[in-house]
Amino acid sequence: MITSRAEEADETAAHRRTPPMDEDYALLLAGAALVDVVAKWNAWVYRRVDSVHPLTGERGRRRHSLDCLPTPDPALAFHPEERSSPNPHDVRGQFMVPLAYIRKGPLREFDARGSDGSVMPVLGTPDTSRYGVAMVRSELARSSSIIPPGVIDLVGEIVGPTTDEEALTDVETLLSTGIWRGTERLDPQIFEGNDAAELLRTLAARFLLIGLIDAQCAGSRQVLKFSYDWHVEGLPPKHFWLSLRVACGWSPRVLEVPLEAASAAASYHLEFQTPPEARCRLLKLPGDTGSSGLFDDTRKPVAHVHGRYTEQPKEEGELVVDLPFRGMRVTATVAAAFSSLVTLLALVLPGAEAVWRSEPEGPATVLLVAPAVLLALVASRGESALVREPMNILRFFILSSAVSLFLVAASLVGELQDGWLHLLWWSVMGWNGVLCVALLAGWLVSERR
Numbered sequence: 463m464i465t466s467r468a469e470e471a472d473e474t475a476a477h478r479r480t481p482p483m484d485e486d487y488a489l490l491l492a493g494a495a496l497v498d499v500v501a502k503w504n505a506w507v508y509r510r511v512d513s514v515h516p517l518t519g520e521r522g523r524r525r526h527s528l529d530c531l532p533t534p535d536p537a538l539a540f541h542p543e544e545r546s547s548p549n550p551h552d553v554r555g556q557f558m559v560p561l562a563y564i565r566k567g568p569l570r571e572f573d574a575r576g577s578d579g580s581v582m583p584v585l586g587t588p589d590t591s592r593y594g595v596a597m598v599r600s601e602l603a604r605s606s607s608i609i610p611p612g613v614i615d616l617v618g619e620i621v622g623p624t625t626d627e628e629a630l631t632d633v634e635t636l637l638s639t640g641i642w643r644g645t646e647r648l649d650p651q652i653f654e655g656n657d658a659a660e661l662l663r664t665l666a667a668r669f670l671l672i673g674l675i676d677a678q679c680a681g682s683r684q685v686l687k688f689s690y691d692w693h694v695e696g697l698p699p700k701h702f703w704l705s706l707r708v709a710c711g712w713s714p715r716v717l718e719v720p721l722e723a724a725s726a727a728a729s730y731h732l733e734f735q736t737p738p739e740a741r742c743r744l745l746k747l748p749g750d751t752g753s754s755g756l757f758d759d760t761r762k763p764v765a766h767v768h769g770r771y772t773e774q775p776k777e778e779g780e781l782v783v784d785l786p787f788r789g790m791r792v793t794a795t796v797a798a799a800f801s802s803l804v805t806l807l808a809l810v811l812p813g814a815e816a817v818w819r820s821e822p823e824g825p826a827t828v829l830l831v832a833p834a835v836l837l838a839l840v841a842s843r844g845e846s847a848l849v850r851e852p853m854n855i856l857r858f859f860i861l862s863s864a865v866s867l868f869l870v871a872a873s874l875v876g877e878l879q880d881g882w883l884h885l886l887w888w889s890v891m892g893w894n895g896v897l898c899v900a901l902l903a904g905w906l907v908s909e910r911r
Contacts, residue, residue: 488542490603492558493596495537496670497661500560500597503726504772506531508683510562510727514692514719515735518844522692523571526722527685532559534680550681556674558585558593561688562723563668566626570691574673577684583674584688587623590672594621594665598658605655613648620666627667637662696847708785709852709859711904714743717848719779721747725771732779734765737846739853741786748777783848787905790856795901797863802894805870805887859897866890 499506509529516522534550534557541555561574561584574582585593598617602609619625620633636642637659640650653659673686697705697715707713724730724747736742745765746757758765767779785791845853870890873883 485542488545489592489596490600491537491545492539492542493593493598494600495535496558496560496593496672497597497600497657499533499535499538500670500726503560503723504728506533507727509729509731510723511731511733512722512724513733513735516694516737516846516848518846519850520694520696520847522694522846523689524692524722525687525689526562527687528561528727529683529685530559531683532557532675532680534677538680539677540674550677553677553680555677556583557677557680559673559675559680559686561671561673561686562726563664564671564722565668565720566623572688572690574686574688576675576686577679582686582688585672585674587669590669591618591622593672594670597670598661598665601656601658601661602652606652609652610648613652616642616647617662620662621669623669625666629666630663633663633666694847697851701851705851705855708849709791709855710900711785711787711791711908714782714784714908715848715852717781717783719745719781721775721779723774724769725774729768729770731766731768734781736763736765736783737848739785739789739845740783740849742781742783744780744782746780746782748775748779784908785849785852785856787908790853790860791901791905794856794859794863795898795905797860798894798897798901801863801866802891802898804867805891805894808870809884809887809891859901863894863897866894 507528507530511525511527513525513527514522515525534553536547536550536553537545538558539545539547539553539555540558544553544555547553572584574584576582595614595618598621599609599614602613616636620629620636625633632643636647637650637653640646640648642648653662671688673688675684675686695717704713704715708715719732719734721730721732730747732745732747734742734745741761742758742763742765743761744757744759745767747767747769749756749769749771755768758767869886873886878886
């Protein structure tokens with residue numbers, strides 16, 4: 463729509479006539495507005511997709527996208543002087559959009575994008591803490607007109623970045639007794655008649671990630687995105703037997719996937735991008751097991767589940783991965799079978815040992831080249847920490863088969879005595895035979911699981 467210069471001047475004049483607002487009141491107004499829009503997340507966020515991407519090593523990436531209709535409330539204006547505007551169209555700057563409650567800690571390699579793909583600004587830690595305090599203040603003001611200054615200082619300490627999930631026990635003690643870390647700081651009755659207690663529990667462990675969008679974008683449906691690095695934990699050394707079972711295919715690896723803001727949308731979707739060296743057997747959301755949307759056992763490269771939550775579930779998502787019978791497992795099985803079979807034939811075939819002994823340089827040359835080829839297959843490549851330990855065990859299996867062939871060749875070239883030679887060959891055959899049987903049995907178990 464084309465407007466004349468006179469109309470633009472009238473709008474500008476009306477905007478300038480907006481009375482100035484006290485800075486503290488403007489902050490409290492924004493805090494109350496943030497509480498309201500967060501409480502109604504599922505009314506204006508239609509679909510939230512949380513996509514988990516394991517990368518090389520312990521690095522992973524979590525990508526979030528929100529299909530939403532940001533609320534054009536002037537109280538959410540970024541500039542405090544614009545929060546007294548009677549009409550959202552009077553806001554010339556930016557609107558604040560609460561994106562999600564995120565566990566406290568640095569968001570490494572953080573990136574946020576608006577609906578047009580451009581970079582979306584987000585509030586930093588000082589502003590995030592300030593608005594978090596304002597949110598708690600607005601809730602306390604619902605039941606009390608006077609809030610002692612010491613209470614606000616304590617709320618700032620709890621909401622700030624120095625506390626995290628480990629402080630939740632101290633927060634519960636404060637809410638029930640008024641004592642904070644051994645010192646009486648407030649009257650717990652101040653939390654009666656409002657939702658400040660629940661809000662304080664949330665902000666003690668998480669912070670509210672707030673993005674900024676242009677004023678003209680507020681009130682229109684759009685997709686906002688943000689992403690950050692995710693730490694993928696490997697199996698510690700004490701879980702060696704689990705790593706061994708996963709490597710052989712006897713057992714899968716089960717992990718918990720933290721759900722970020724599962725209740726902050728009308729529909730929550732979780733995706734898992736399976737790394738190429740692994741296989742996703744199951745991705746599951748907490749809830750009624752009779753709902754097919756809550757779990758995905760199709761074993762596709764991208765697992766996808768979805769559900770609806772009125773409140774944040776206490777359980778985490780469940781991820782089950784294993785190693786498919788291809789790649790490293792096939793190489794380990796073939797190497798073990800080849801080493802075992804070659805040694806067994808040399809021991810049981812009539813005249814085979816005599817032929818090898820009479821021309822040691824012939825078979826010895828072949829058997830000495832074989833380890834080099836197998837070791838080339840063992841060459842380490844970047845894989846996710848989800849299956850790194852089982853993959854390393856498979857590399858050890860392949861290496862042991864290569865070394866076994868080397869020992870057989872070395873025993874011929876070195877003209878080892880019959881007793882020691884037979885002991886070595888039977889040991890090589892037995893070790894590789896056990897590996898081959900274990901890997902083949904794991905394949906049968908994993909396919910029937």
